[in-house]
Amino acid sequence: MTFQELNLSESIIKALTEEGYTKPTPIQEEAIPIVLRKKDLLGCAQTGTGKTAAFSLPIIEHLLKDEPSGGYKHIRALILTPTRELAAQIDESISAYTRYTGIKHDVIFGGVSQHTQTLALRNGTDILIATPGRLLDLMNQGYVHIAHLQYFVLDEADRMLDMGFINDIKKIIRELPEERQTLFFSATMPPTIAKLADSLLTDPERVEITPVSTTAEKVKQAVFMVSKNDKPALLEYLLNLGNITRTLVFTRTKHGADKIAKQLTKAGIRADALHGDKSQQSRISALHNFKTGRLRVLVATDIASRGIDVDSLAYVINYDMPEMPETYVHRIGRTGRADKSGIAISFCSREEKENLRLINKVTNQNIPLVADHPFHLKESAHPPGPRGAGGNRGPRQQQGARSGNSNNNRKRPYSGGGNRRASSGSGSGHQHAGRQQGAASKAVE
Structure with a gap:
């Protein structure tokens, strides 16, 4: 299978070609069609399998075709991730994927001054990548509003819990609109993660690429x-x-x-x-x-x-x-x-x-x-x-x-x-x- 066969727009295909992407990874091949059908997704895959493209490419495709909900300046997609490094990495990937689309994205995380981040948010953004602590802080200050969110991604959920973010995540979840598409990714699926997924997802389809705790073959x-x-x-x-x-x-x-x-x-x-x-x-x-x-x-x-x-x-x-x-x-x-x-x-x-x-x-x-x-x-x-x-x-x-x-x-x-x-x-x-x-x-x- 090729990315063209996944029915992605030419602007996305052009960016992927320049990035050297030739064929989708197994999780991309399985997850992208599900997300394009606007189904909730529960993805269980070990790190390094291509999850970022698996959730971001179909979201970009949706944003290209959907009408903004509630006005242009409202955040349309939120990607929540545990660490600053991972947030920056996802932002870098989305920057490459959206090169020819006109879709705007921003990233916010702690450890740096919030000033430049709040300035960017004032001008509106389509995709926001965030860590839980900084996101909740800016929400409490009135800089971030997610009431008109259309797409929500919780990435590395098990790592979120390991790092003690469960209370922050629950506070953020309470602010999410009822009508949304949710994509939930975790490398492992212990009972606490399964319970969190069940509370977030509606009739999800499940994609499990590699068994839990299996080392990469190569x-x-x-x-x-x-x-x-x-x-x-x-x-x-x-x-x-x-x-x-x-x-x-x-x-x-x-x-x-x-x-x-x-x-x-x-x-x-x-x-x-x-x-x-x-x-x-x-x-x-x-x-x-x-x-x-x-x-x-x-x-x-x-x-x-x-x-x-x-x-x-x-x-x-x-x-x-x-x-x-x-x-x-x-x-x-x-x-x-x-x-x-x-x-x-x-x-x-x-x-x-x-x-x-x-x-x-x-x-x-x-x-x-x-x-x-x-x-x-x-x-x-x-x-x-x-x-x-x-x-x-x-x-x-x-x-x-x-x-x-x-x-x-x-x-x-x-x-x-x-x-x-x-x-x-x-x-x-x-x-x-x-x-x-x-x-x-x-x-x-």
Whole structure:
């Protein structure tokens, strides 16, 4: 199927062609016809499947053909999303899709002055993309009115609840007009989300593209067992191999993100941190520099685990294992997007083995263990997988277990170079380090 077969206007098709869109993704192929029929939609799809186009393209099509309700300056479509970064990303996509339509759109979120946002709203807008807190604030101040809204999109609903926005969402919902089309998207569908969807939707059609907690098929995964203290050296070691290019690194805490970014910068690797304590301008700058290649590494907390679309991002590294399997799925979903392949590497310490076991169980897999690296915890067994099995060792793992990685080698301070000599002036040690580097390099290619 092509976008032309979805009965979209020529102005939209022209913009899509310029953006390099050739054929719709599965969720776009299923959702767009439903939305064009003006049916409510419940969409369950993991991140990176093309949801933004799935809901925005048919809404743009409607706005091109519908008469404005209640006057031109009233907001006609509202897209509610959890984070500033995702709001900006959706606004950027809609800007591309509406290039030849004359449809106006604006985005509002917190962390910046509201002055420019309120000025834009005074002139009226067709599509408003917003985060809940700033939207509710401007509604209370009388700058935003949604009584004549025709289309409402609640995106990343499960993330909304995780971030504590449920009360804000309920207040916004109370202001919505009864007559509207509602599109509800969530990567997971626990009971609380299902209940919220039921309260919002009228006789909806459901689109479910990928089962809950399923990792993207085109993402090659690997886990490196390593002590907590050796994680900084392992990260530097992998980045110095040369085959790992632009990389998104996830850490559990804001302090950890800042610390890792500083360590990498000191080692000569261009890096920056992205988390909630950063100013909005700093976050925008860091993400822009990462997208444009000025940064090689972006170290982020889970604020970036959904909705950040970086073209051709090949590598994601879980510096800290996530506590929730669903978080793992969304983190590694930053790579392997738009039919491209990707690689996800996870560092797992002794203290995090239970997290890895749960990820294996929920995602119904055994993430391959890479043993051939200088910091491997040789004595640690691969955590059991989905059926309680010990995780069968493959040839590479068996080779790593038999290799001569002594504790002395593993604990020797890492110099930061691509090759790690077992001892200065030792030929056999040099060859052994070279084999380690080669095996680790192949594991992440």
